[in-house]
Amino acid sequence: MRFHTRKWIKPEDLNPNGTLFGGKLLAWIDEECALYSIIQLENSKCVTKYMSEINFQNSAKEGDIVEIGVEVIKFGKTSLTLKCEVRNKMTRSTIITIEKVIMVTLDENGKPKPHGKTKVEFVKDRLKDNKASIPRD
Template sequence: MSEYRHIVRKWVKPEDLNQHGALFGGRLLQWVDEEAAIVAVAQLGSIDVVTRHMSAINFVSRADRGDLLELEYRVAAFGRTSITLSCRVENAVTGSEVLTLDEIVFVSVDDSGASVAHGRSEPTTGTERLRE
């Protein structure tokens, strides 16, 4: 499988902070899941995908107000009905790792929510599959 990377940046704002003045873990997970879904949709060419599984989430270091984070996604594998991504979040300024997630699995589903084959086996770099 060819190498694919998708990077998005997020700025930690005051409304993203927890009671300790650091980035709220739930907010970071929201960002991670939402962008992972966007990657899965672009890769599979369908908006009909659901998050099926996330591996252990490893919060390595904190992020504070004003930090610029980079969320980097890679396609780990294509299954018959699924796509598996990995995600690494780092502080763009310091380079320190904030979070790692080895597996985020999305499944292609039909109108009733049953898994369906998606027919993909190689990553794409754009959104052209959505227009097929």
């Protein structure tokens, strides 16, 4: 699993118990999955269709740094199924794991749209392909 994003836990991220508010963490996860899907599927119109059971395993407190990891489980016709893990950067303890997040790509009318992708692609590889097709003088 690749961990792309880090978040620093600040006072505004806390619940009344002084630990990371679960709703804040879920918003970060949703955003990370959306960004990952938009980049993978090359479509800025991606929405969250489904999140499996959410089980908080550990908490985080003010000053902790957490990192959010995402990995592709499956490519569907219009969807991308991801797994997500959030862990404490310093202790490496898992805070939450979500086994299945399904993101769907949409057309201009908000309807599911086939994306034609079948494997993970890295932006650096797409850039190489684009350079090869640019005519040189």
